[in-house]
Amino acid sequence: MKSSSWQLDPAAEEQASLWAARLDGSVLSAGDRVALDAWLAEDPLHRRMLSAYCQLSADLEQQLPLMEGIREKPEEAQPPAKAAQSRPWSRWPAWAGVMLTAAAAVVLGVRLSHSGTELRSIATPAAQRQELALADGSHVQLNARTDLVVELGRSERRVRLASGEAFFDVRRDPDRPFIVETPAGLVRVTGTHFDVRADSAEELEVTVAEGAVLVRPAAAPAPVSLSSGQQVSAGPDGAVVHRLTAAEVEDALAWRQGQIVFSGTPLREALARFARYHGRGITAAPAAADLRVGGRYSLDDLDGFFAALEQVLPVRVVRDLGGNIQVVPRTGS
């Protein structure tokens, strides 16, 4: 029993859950707000309990629609299935050959064939990665919360990366260039291994693991040619090319194994990567934003990352009632 002691107070537990429910789905009157404040003032524990329930509530909104088994039969009780066969995703339509991994994290898979064009829209939910094989023999790995449309035509292969991050292993075909379009620019290759990150509409980061690519940042005057081991970061102010060691390339691609590597990274940026992956509000207070973070972390283990931060840096992690998380300077002690 590692659980907190507040479970010993069922009345408070009930109040906390009721306030969380009402904050979520009802309209509170001014009188209700006063009552809520009074209840919160009674005991510091109340605020923590309410915060935990509000988070749970927000997470349920995110998770439940993605659970196929639950959506199907809301009226009936589900038999407690064996863990091995109760994957909520398993009933997703099987587009033969599309899915390489078992946990069908790809939620929109679309395949069309007319006039020789194959077209697919793929999106991944929070905290899930996905790999898929294209008909031309290329492979794409998608990071969490990534939107991608693939169009394989006769004269070119085109991928629209609306947002998120993907790693491409492109089958060489000089007659059909492979083009990745992002809001902040284009990447053009014939065959190679490279990573494209377009977390925001203004920024683009391309890392080449093998071969050569041509990047055309929307804001840059001229295209940038990159070869193996190079990385370009492009934003509204232009583009900067870095040369990476083999180890640094590996680090940049660590997300494919569900990991992330920081090296002297500003806390603000490190948190933004986790925020992006989990689809949550995770920010640093201004006074903590420029602290530097290093190390290798599991993307899925948000609590582990926060625990490490609190251990290494003079910060603490606080969660508000809206499910947002902020890292603030630790005062005193």
Add this chain to the structure above:
Amino acid sequence: MPEPEDNARRFDGLYRATLVPLRRYLARLLGNSSEAQDVAHDAYLRVYPKVNDRSARVPEAVLFTTARRLAINRLRRREIAPVVPAAGGLEFAASPEPGVAQQVMARQELEQLEEAIAQLPAGCRQVLLLRKIELLSHQEIADRLGLALSTVEKQHARALRLLRAALTADPGNTAPHRTPNPEKEARL
């Protein structure tokens, strides 16, 4: 069984026709484009199965309604935080407990969550799903089910309690019988 190709075409058509206007609409509602992008993403994920099984007669309308409701929930959550007086500074929110939330988010725990939901009492589950999946407000749920508003609120609260209890239980101990429940079963 609808044709997968056909569904694919329907969904792709919807996606192409709506992506730009939907994001613009959401950006106006939310006041920033990155959140608009997030909500649009979530809305497509939710609408996809409905296009697939053809339960939505006007998918575009369902998409925009879903997106609007998701945006409203976000706006509400933005509002919730300031409700809390910042008396103790940010200290108030310090959570020594590794939130149930994060545990749930971990992929492996989805199965546990699914099972916990399956074990909710029927009324509780129905209210929870109408709120979280259909995105109906408590008042709308009360109207639809012919229940008092306070009953809906209590059912929702009870679902949260039962799920939290089930999800914080010792994993070795989530036998298919009774989930340990700290509260006395309050009957409605």
